[in-house]
Amino acid sequence: MQRIYKKANLLTTALALLLFTGCTKDFESISENPNNPVVTEAVYFMTKEIVSTCYDYQSDAYMDKPASAGRYITMVRNEGNDNFGWTAASWDGHYLRLTTNKSLHDQAALEQKEQYVAISKIFYAFNFSYISDLYGDIPYTDALHSKDLKITLPKYDQQQDVYPSLIKLLKEANDSLATTTKSIDKAADVLYAGDILKWRKFANSLRLRLLLRCSKTYASAVAEMQEIAGDPSKYPVFTSNSDNAELPYTTIYKWPGGPTGGGGALTDPFAEFIKRKPxxxxxxxxxxxxxxxxxxxxxxxxxxxxxxxxxxxxxxxxxxxxxxxxxxxxxxxxxxxxNLDIFYQDQNPLVNASLMTYSEVCFILAEAAQQKGVTVSGKTAESLYYEGIKANMDYWHVSADAQTAYKSVPTVVYDGTLKQLIGQKWLALFIKGAEGWFDYRRTNDILGFDQKIGPVAAQHTIPKRYIYPDGERNLNRAEYDKAIAIFGEDTRNTLMWYLK
Known part of the structure; x- marks a missing residue:
């Protein structure tokens, strides 16, 4: 619990500094020379990037299509997402976050602060991979260059090129942070309070996630997973819940009315909380x-x-x-x-905006060991499976006795099957991002969700992707046409590279 409140205090302090800076801007501008503009330091871009990425990613997990596609949430009002007749989806918010991240990267490079350049690479990898996970082939090398290179109609890069590039960025981030002698500002770092080792763990854990996701089609995925698993000193990963990449909700930044869209009376059938049921x-x-x-x-x-x-x-x-x-x-x-006592509140120490958790890392390594032959020193697929369950139960403060009893339930006792492992991973990732949906696609609906789709659905399989934004067809048509000529038809069921 101390860890949670410590993060909250750091977040509040950092954001207060940002608000103070904004409030004094107009006053100071009276005496500013317009030909000598003030440059924002990299740490401020870092704070903004951390907060926006965490909160927006978590919002998708409860409020948007990933919640329905991962079969965590059912909409009982305005249930369009649940009926799977998805149409074009905007990616403006995702690219806006990346614009902030580019400012972080460029300013950090200008200041010769490699520690912040490394952090920007982690967020490049996180946000670009998320966009590619949603859409497939995406603007990547040409993206974010409308200002410096005047590229306003970016070409699309194939996912088979994007993913290896992002995996490389994560390795570079770890290596850079391992050798830097420069510190990370503790107040501005609202995720890890300046702890470089935790940032390295996040980079390598995220790299494991991406490697497993593309392991069917990326030839060196297993070898790179083994490289990480085989050298924890060089490539540290999450080892406890204290490493989780997540932010608490504060009184400054939160979803409207609470982390799960609360607000309004419980009797109001249109309150966001009431619209969404487990x-x-x-x-x-x-x-x-x-x-x-x-x-x-x-x-x-x-x-x-x-x-x-x-x-x-x-x-x-x-x-x-x-x-x-x-x-x-x-x-x-x-x-x-x-749970009304936990989720229907503006703040609760158990409710955080999560990018990645230790439990997920355990299940990733368990699958890598079980299905890919990756060896993890001192551990087996079975021990990692149980550790993934324990980590999630510890996260939710389940008692030790209850955990022991659960491990003896016949359908929980480890049986060496991927279906069992994915089932427990899916539960542990409950509203913790889009990973449940992405695992559904990657494992060919191993848990049988398609069989349970109801009679009024637009289709009886969960969609495989988002449809490109309308603006791409209207404003970037030439590059859009080139992209789909390679990618395939722009529908919600077209398979992207790593699913083929």
Whole structure:
């Protein structure tokens, strides 16, 4: 808990400095020479980049398509995302974050501060990989150069070129941070308070994520995963929840009304919190295993379960793509919400904006060992599988006794199958980003989500990608046409490079 509040205080301090700087700008401008503009230091761009990336990525995980596609959340009002008739999706917000990151990179290079250049490379890799994960082939080498190189109509790069480039950036970031003698400003670094080792762990853990994702088609993926796993001194990765790349929510930066779009009375059917219910898939998965995380993550139905029309359990999730989902099982009082005491608040120390967690790293390495033959010193696929479960249960403050009991549940006892491993990873990643959806695609729906899609869906498979923004067809048509001639039809079901 101390770790969480320490981060919150650092974040508040850094943001207060930014706000103070903004408030005094107009006053100071009276005596400024317009021909000698003030240059913003790199650390301020770093703070902004960290905050915007964390909060926007987490927002997608609960409020947007990844929540539905990962089968974590079911929309019971305005359920378009759940019905999978996705149309063109804007990427402006993603590229805006990268514009800030370019400012961080360029200013850090100008100041000869390689520690901040390295951090910018980590965020280049995170944000560009996320855009590519969503769309496939994307503007990359020409992107972000409208000002310095006057490129306003950027060409698209193939994912098979983008991904290796990003993986290389992460390796460079680790190597640079390993040798730098320069410190990171603790107040401005709202993610790791200037801890260079933690930044290196994040770079290498993220590199593992990307390598596993493209391991089907990237020839050197397994060898590079082994390189990381085989030399923890040179390539440190997350080793505990204290390494998690995540931010708390503060009174300055939060989603409107709270981390899960709270605000408004609970009786208001249009409040964002009430629109989003835990999916039937996630609730049934936990119910079948008597999972002790269930009372932490979910609230019981408020009505008498005996009066329900379909599901008479204390915890009930909603299937997607059904008629009148808000009336499922007899209505609102017979459907669970996320835990009201944790998620329906402006701030709670258990609710953070997460980019990556230790639990995910455990499951990545477990799969690499189980399926790819990667060796991890002193560990096996089985031990890493159990450590991934433990890390997530520790994260949610599940008691040691409850964890021990869970490990003896027959369907939890390690059986060496990918399906079991991916199932536990999927649960551990509950509203922790788009990774549940990306694993669904990568493992060919190993958990059988497509079979559970309801009757009013536009299609009976979960989409594989976002459709390019309308602006690309209207304003960047020549490059768009060149791109789809190589990539394939611009539909929500076209497979990107690493899925073929």
């Amino acid at each position: 999916s039937k898939e996630i609730v049934d998965f936990m119910t079948e295993r008597s999972d002790p995380r269930m009372p932490v993550l979910l609230s019981k139905v408020t009505g008498d379960p005996a009066d329900a029309t379909v599901d008479h359990n204390d915890y009930v999730g909603v299937p997607n793509s059904i008629s009148l989902p808000y009336a499922y099982n007899g209505g609102d009082e017979h459907i669970s919400t996320l």
